[in-house]
């Protein structure tokens with residue numbers, strides 16, 4: 001006679017904040033492992049620049065497979081020049097190596113939105129430091145007459161000059177940071193066309209919707225960790241999903257980025273020289289009725305050296321959420337910008353989401369974060385945006 005014992009691996013429950021309140025995920029308590037090439041594939045982006053539509057459609061297929069699977073992939077041959085990246089990284093370090101007083105010249109407290117510098121522990125999820133600058137049409141690499149910006153778009157434009165004024169003492173800062181940002185924006189506008197193809201939409205589907213896009217540049221700085229922090233198992237950036245269409249994430253070679261796999265295990269998105277990580281954001285997931293995955297990720301900086309990363313969040317913020325248009329081709333009523341896209345719905349798979357603008361969407365989540373922050377501060381809690389609530 002034989003008996004079998006099934007050992008069920010232990011799990012913890014992770015609470016994640018979303019625009020609609022907390023959601024819970026089971027996470028295996030096994031140690032993080034390296035990702036496999038299937039989970040986070042390296043996609044060669046050269047066909048992005050091909051004049052042949054067949055090449056671009058082939059690329060779209062690869063991207064679709066990755067977006068449906070883990071929602072994370074690396075891109076190589078992406079077209080952003082290495083010296084543009086190196087200059088941006090040099091400026092990132094020049095900024096964070098300043099005194100606190102100098103960094104506070106562009107404190108986020110001065111911003112009407114989320115521009116500027118945020119010191120360690122200033123949000124729910126991040127003991128790292130960061131600096132952010134948002135879309136401003138005057139720096140758009142696809143130039144547009146500034147006096148022709150539609151009135152309804154103006155309130156969504158969030159770039160603020162104090163970020164550049166308060167860093168003007170750093171030689172080349174504004175030029176080199178914006179050169180990197182502009183390269184990310186140009187790449188994103190090309191990539192979003194491939195995303196359109198990948199969703200069986202016309203290649204130009206998103207074009208008119210990304211004239212004045214959400215295009216947030218961020219510098220993250222993770223200082224070296226101390227023995228004590230490592231002993232306390234404290235993280236660099238707590239578990240979260242990104243909000244917008246997709247993120248281009250340049251990370252240095254230190255490592256620490258981890259992604260929650262489909263089977264609920266943390267896997268390491270190991271740095272690959274010459275690549276940028278792309279991950280799907282919540283708004284993209286929503287647009288395609290959950291077909292593409294906005295995946296939970298975090299940064300564990302267990303290293304004795306500092307780590308830096310430069311994410312670029314690409315979405316769209318044109319404030320047209322109340323304008324409903326008729327799609328002539330499909331005879332469907334849908335919101336031109338923010339409804340679930342028509343190719344991702346069918347009678348068996350009706351839209352799960354109401355139309356909303358990406359700006360409103362982000363606002364929902366940010367206000368929730370900020371309310372939570374107040375509550376948390378009141379409780380003097382130290383938890384990140386996602387917390388283990390039961391083991």
Ligand SMILES: O=C(O)CCC(=O)C(=O)O
Nearest residue numbers: 220242251257299309311
């Ligand atoms: O630093 C990283 O690698 C990830 C940063 C990130 O996930 C974020 O800023 O949303």
Ligand SMILES: [Fe+2]
Nearest residue numbers: 240241242297
């Ligand atoms: Fe992120």
